[in-house]
Amino acid sequence: MWKPDRSRKTPIYQQIADYMEHRISFGEFPPGSLLPSERKLADELRVNRSTVVAAYEELRSLGILVSSKGSGTLVTNYNKGNAASLTPNWKEYVNGGNFLPNLPFIRRIREELRKKTDMIDFASGELSPDLFPNEVVRELLQKHPFQEQLGYDDPQGYSQLRETLVSFLEHHLHIHSTESSILITSGSQQSLYLILQCLLNPGDAVAIEDPSYCYSLPMFQSAGLRLFRLPLDEHGIDPKELIALYRKHKIRMIFLNPNFQNPTGHVMPLDRKLKLLEIASELGIPIVEDDTFTLTAFDGNPPPTLKSLDKNNNVLYVGSLSKIASSGLRIGWLIAPQTVISRLTDARQQMDFGLSNIPQWIANHFIKEGHLDRQIQFLREELVKKRDEFIRGFDDILADELTYSLPQGGLTFWCKINSAVDDFKLIEEATKRGVIFVPGSVYGSSKGCIRLSFARPQFEEILPGLRQLALALEACRK
Amino acid sequence: MWKPDRSRKTPIYQQIADYMEHRISFGEFPPGSLLPSERKLADELRVNRSTVVAAYEELRSLGILVSSKGSGTLVTNYNKGNAASLTPNWKEYVNGGNFLPNLPFIRRIREELRKKTDMIDFASGELSPDLFPNEVVRELLQKHPFQEQLGYDDPQGYSQLRETLVSFLEHHLHIHSTESSILITSGSQQSLYLILQCLLNPGDAVAIEDPSYCYSLPMFQSAGLRLFRLPLDEHGIDPKELIALYRKHKIRMIFLNPNFQNPTGHVMPLDRKLKLLEIASELGIPIVEDDTFTLTAFDGNPPPTLKSLDKNNNVLYVGSLSKIASSGLRIGWLIAPQTVISRLTDARQQMDFGLSNIPQWIANHFIKEGHLDRQIQFLREELVKKRDEFIRGFDDILADELTYSLPQGGLTFWCKINSAVDDFKLIEEATKRGVIFVPGSVYGSSKGCIRLSFARPQFEEILPGLRQLALALEACRK
Ligand SMILES: Cc1ncc(COP(=O)(O)O)c(C=O)c1O
Ligand SMILES: Cc1ncc(COP(=O)(O)O)c(C=O)c1O
Numbered sequence: 001m002w003k004p005d006r007s008r009k010t011p012i013y014q015q016i017a018d019y020m021e022h023r024i025s026f027g028e029f030p031p032g033s034l035l036p037s038e039r040k041l042a043d044e045l046r047v048n049r050s051t052v053v054a055a056y057e058e059l060r061s062l063g064i065l066v067s068s069k070g071s072g073t074l075v076t077n078y079n080k081g082n083a084a085s086l087t088p089n090w091k092e093y094v095n096g097g098n099f100l101p102n103l104p105f106i107r108r109i110r111e112e113l114r115k116k117t118d119m120i121d122f123a124s125g126e127l128s129p130d131l132f133p134n135e136v137v138r139e140l141l142q143k144h145p146f147q148e149q150l151g152y153d154d155p156q157g158y159s160q161l162r163e164t165l166v167s168f169l170e171h172h173l174h175i176h177s178t179e180s181s182i183l184i185t186s187g188s189q190q191s192l193y194l195i196l197q198c199l200l201n202p203g204d205a206v207a208i209e210d211p212s213y214c215y216s217l218p219m220f221q222s223a224g225l226r227l228f229r230l231p232l233d234e235h236g237i238d239p240k241e242l243i244a245l246y247r248k249h250k251i252r253m254i255f256l257n258p259n260f261q262n263p264t265g266h267v268m269p270l271d272r273k274l275k276l277l278e279i280a281s282e283l284g285i286p287i288v289e290d291d292t293f294t295l296t297a298f299d300g301n302p303p304p305t306l307k308s309l310d311k312n313n314n315v316l317y318v319g320s321l322s323k324i325a326s327s328g329l330r331i332g333w334l335i336a337p338q339t340v341i342s343r344l345t346d347a348r349q350q351m352d353f354g355l356s357n358i359p360q361w362i363a364n365h366f367i368k369e370g371h372l373d374r375q376i377q378f379l380r381e382e383l384v385k386k387r388d389e390f391i392r393g394f395d396d397i398l399a400d401e402l403t404y405s406l407p408q409g410g411l412t413f414w415c416k417i418n419s420a421v422d423d424f425k426l427i428e429e430a431t432k433r434g435v436i437f438v439p440g441s442v443y444g445s446s447k448g449c450i451r452l453s454f455a456r457p458q459f460e461e462i463l464p465g466l467r468q469l470a471l472a473l474e475a476c477r478k
Numbered sequence: 479m480w481k482p483d484r485s486r487k488t489p490i491y492q493q494i495a496d497y498m499e500h501r502i503s504f505g506e507f508p509p510g511s512l513l514p515s516e517r518k519l520a521d522e523l524r525v526n527r528s529t530v531v532a533a534y535e536e537l538r539s540l541g542i543l544v545s546s547k548g549s550g551t552l553v554t555n556y557n558k559g560n561a562a563s564l565t566p567n568w569k570e571y572v573n574g575g576n577f578l579p580n581l582p583f584i585r586r587i588r589e590e591l592r593k594k595t596d597m598i599d600f601a602s603g604e605l606s607p608d609l610f611p612n613e614v615v616r617e618l619l620q621k622h623p624f625q626e627q628l629g630y631d632d633p634q635g636y637s638q639l640r641e642t643l644v645s646f647l648e649h650h651l652h653i654h655s656t657e658s659s660i661l662i663t664s665g666s667q668q669s670l671y672l673i674l675q676c677l678l679n680p681g682d683a684v685a686i687e688d689p690s691y692c693y694s695l696p697m698f699q700s701a702g703l704r705l706f707r708l709p710l711d712e713h714g715i716d717p718k719e720l721i722a723l724y725r726k727h728k729i730r731m732i733f734l735n736p737n738f739q740n741p742t743g744h745v746m747p748l749d750r751k752l753k754l755l756e757i758a759s760e761l762g763i764p765i766v767e768d769d770t771f772t773l774t775a776f777d778g779n780p781p782p783t784l785k786s787l788d789k790n791n792n793v794l795y796v797g798s799l800s801k802i803a804s805s806g807l808r809i810g811w812l813i814a815p816q817t818v819i820s821r822l823t824d825a826r827q828q829m830d831f832g833l834s835n836i837p838q839w840i841a842n843h844f845i846k847e848g849h850l851d852r853q854i855q856f857l858r859e860e861l862v863k864k865r866d867e868f869i870r871g872f873d874d875i876l877a878d879e880l881t882y883s884l885p886q887g888g889l890t891f892w893c894k895i896n897s898a899v900d901d902f903k904l905i906e907e908a909t910k911r912g913v914i915f916v917p918g919s920v921y922g923s924s925k926g927c928i929r930l931s932f933a934r935p936q937f938e939e940i941l942p943g944l945r946q947l948a949l950a951l952e953a954c955r956k
Contacts, residue, residue, distance in 0.1 A: 030791040088764040094821040097676040132628035150610035150804035186830035198575040286566040313508040326628035330834040343572040352664035356808040359834040
């Protein structure tokens with residue numbers, strides 16, 4: 001991002017005025033559109049607010065901007081020769097569409113993290129940069145000259161990667177599949193999106209866990225579905241609840257994350273898994289198993305997946321490299337009956353013409369040559385270290401403040417805050433103190449919970465971050 | 479794809495039976511689902527039909543398959559202990575959804591190309607493999623050790639690539655933009671998809687060219703839009719028609735491909751472009767400029783884009799590397815006002831969490847170090863050679879059969895067939911003879927046209943392909 005250059009002779013406010021005029025003249029802010037507030041721009045450029053005030057003043061004096069109390073700073077029609085001409089009402093266009101925006105909390109958290117790079121990040125459900133296999137990927141790229149074609153690839157995904165995944169999933173998770181029953185997607189995210197868009201109709205009833213990652217995804221609402229919640233206890237959902245829900249609402253699909261669930265970390269025990277499969281099969285309801293975390297199992301014994309127990313082809317299985325190796329490769333997979341795979345392949349082809357084969361080619365070498373196995377070993381050890389450092393912090397700093405359940409896999413702690421605090425207030429106080437996390441309400445209806453990612457912060461940041469969290473909690477209670 | 483192994487002792491039919499049983503037991507074809515017809519599977523595996531008949535017979539004898547006249551070969555419930563249990567009715571699921579499948583012609587063409595690798599391909603609007611910069615990409619990967627992070631990237635796209643594109647587009651096309659007003663997408667395709675999903679509402683009226691690439695995209699219908707056609711003459715659409723259409727239907731957006739239009743190859747002259755911008759601006763209607771081919775201009779003088787002439791921010795500009803360098807990198811871009819960019823970035827984040835940064839990092843080096851400039855030079859020369867070989871073929875072999883307009887850029891010929899032939903029949907006769915192309919009806923309402931890609935076939939295939947096309951035409955007239 002552009003920043004004012006303090007070594008230049010031009011005053012900072014003038015540099016900012018020039019920069020904003022440049023952005024305006026290049027069409028980023030059409031006439032009538034709102035500029036960022038003075039405070040926000042000052043934050044972004046890391047200058048005093050008064051400097052931005054001076055910059056905007058400069059542009060007002062040129063007739064480029066106009067400000068009014070209450071409605072902010074607007075771009076004028078200054079460069080229009082022809083007063084009759086109109087620009088499209090872009091604001092109206094962006095408020096249209098079927099596709100709902102991300103939740104305000106999520107947007108806010110992303111914004112904070114983008115703006116303040118020194119924020120301690122307990123929010124992102126993602127590995128820290130040092131846990132990614134950077135060195136290995138660099139070496140793979142040097143070792144294997146790229147010999148693949150640069151044309152459109154098979155929209156179902158690079159076939160060698162699909163073959164490699166068949167063996168990998170068979171070996172590690174006892175999941176049987178074939179190269180032709182796998183679709184490679186841009187992470188699990190795109191698998192979920194394709195399922196929602198192509199297999200369900202607006203008005204369909206769908207069951208999701210409460211709390212769950214799905215709950216945080218506006219794309220479920222965007223698809224016009226009726227969402228019904230299956231509450232979780234410490235062993236996941238109770239399969240029998242599904243029957244009642246089905247009778248009442250004719251549930252057409254269930255979305256589950258049975259192992260090391262996001263956000264709770266819970267694992268569904270085997271007997272519940274079997275019961276659930278039995279019920280779903282009797283009712284003829286497909287289960288979408290979002291299986292992002294199973295291989296992180298800290299004890300090296302991944303719990304069984306629904307898919308590996310599924311005798312009746314009830315399960316659409318969704319996995320990805322994101323949480324075990326690299327989220328930036330954007331490699332996910334869906335295992336499903338042939339007819340589903342061809343339908344979704346056809347649709348994704350229309351949406352994005354398939355993935356680039358370069359990351360797929362890298363992922364193939366990465367998995368095939370055993371690097372993923374080693375990465376998972378390494379990751380488990382590192383995640384345990386970080387988890388345990390959090391526990392130390394909880395016990396020392398936050399013992400009276402929150403209750404947590406101990407995760408045996410996955411990337412996050414799910415904590416209940418012992419006193420009543422307001423989510424908004426807490427986030428406000430925490431970000432002020434340089435630490436950020438996700439309020440539980442983003443994931444469901446339970447109140448007074450927060451999700452803390454132990455995978456994302458650097459080890460050294462954990463205790464300082466928890467100390468700031470304790471201070472934020474204290475400030476909220478005042 | 480699996481193929482029977484002729485060097486093994488097991489008879490071919492038995493290998494096929496084992497292979498299909500394997501696919502069935504792994505859930506690819508759940509009980510009740512239809513297997514490929516004997517003819518189709520024989521084609522795919524390149525064996526005699528009788529061999530597949532024997533393989534299916536084997537599986538029928540095991541109770542795994544059941545065949546009946548008229549309804550094909552179905553998978554039985556053979557492996558179900560529990561007769562009461564049900565599998566989801568996958569067929570019903572895949573027939574649901576908002577998202578319409580690709581046109582049958584397009585699916586058919588893809589299928590033929592996948593099956594018969596020796597087919598002469600006049601269908602794909604894509605460069606032939608030898609026109610991609612394979613060597614350069616291989617060298618780039620060796621020369622630059624990958625130092626980027628492997629985490630989720632900015633969903634708006636790798637910022638260095640956005641900066642590089644700003645200079646590139648300024649320099650080559652006089653398009654002014656800023657890093658923050660660019661969104662990197664998975665080809666132009668995803669830009670179009672995002673625009674349709676996020677800026678328009680079901681029921682909105684939209685104008686597209688007839689014929690056009692948009693016409694072939696079911697995603698327009700999937701979005702529930704009302705589509706109105708703007709007919710093309712040899713200079714593109716007549717801007718005045720837009721006024722009438724707007725009065726009648728309150729058009730909310732126009733999709734245009736003004737330079738070297740797909741499929742016609744036409745270029746809209748400057749006066750029409752200016753008139754169009756004036757009208758769109760008066761009416762306040764945004765124009766989506768799908769600008770995929772401008773830089774291929776064979777004479778080295780790219781015609782002006784609407785975006786470079788756009789004074790009022792009416793144009794959403796869509797471009798991509800696909801037709802000038804590599805379709806497999808999946809790099810496209812959208813230039814739009816800030817408010818549109820943030821809306822679309824938020825939505826795409828929900829759909830796929832953004833692109834992998836590896837292809838973006840490659841694209842950045844490729845453009846920044848001048849390789850794209852050299853590639854475009856090279857490409858123009860090669861495309862002209864192929865185009866001229868087609869012209870030779872038209873004159874020698876098809877002079878009485880079809881009329882074409884001479885493309886000065888782009889990848890395709892648009893040809894009118896002089897006699898009345900049926901599209902289906904013609905494709906049938908052509909594929910039988912090992913040559914394939916796209917019937918004009920895929921792109922619009924005009925009858926008796928075909929689109930021939932001159933970029934895709936190998937030089938040596940052009941004349942033989944045209945000879946087979948001539949024979950196919952002759953067979954149709956019989
Ligand atoms: C449960 C779950 N599913 C899916 C995803 C999407 O991740 P990706 O698309 O990177 O695989 C996430 C990411 O946080 C997740 O937590
Ligand atoms: C006019 C036009 N626009 C867009 C596309 C999509 O291409 P891509 O997504 O590879 O940029 C094509 C591909 O054929 C096209 O012809």
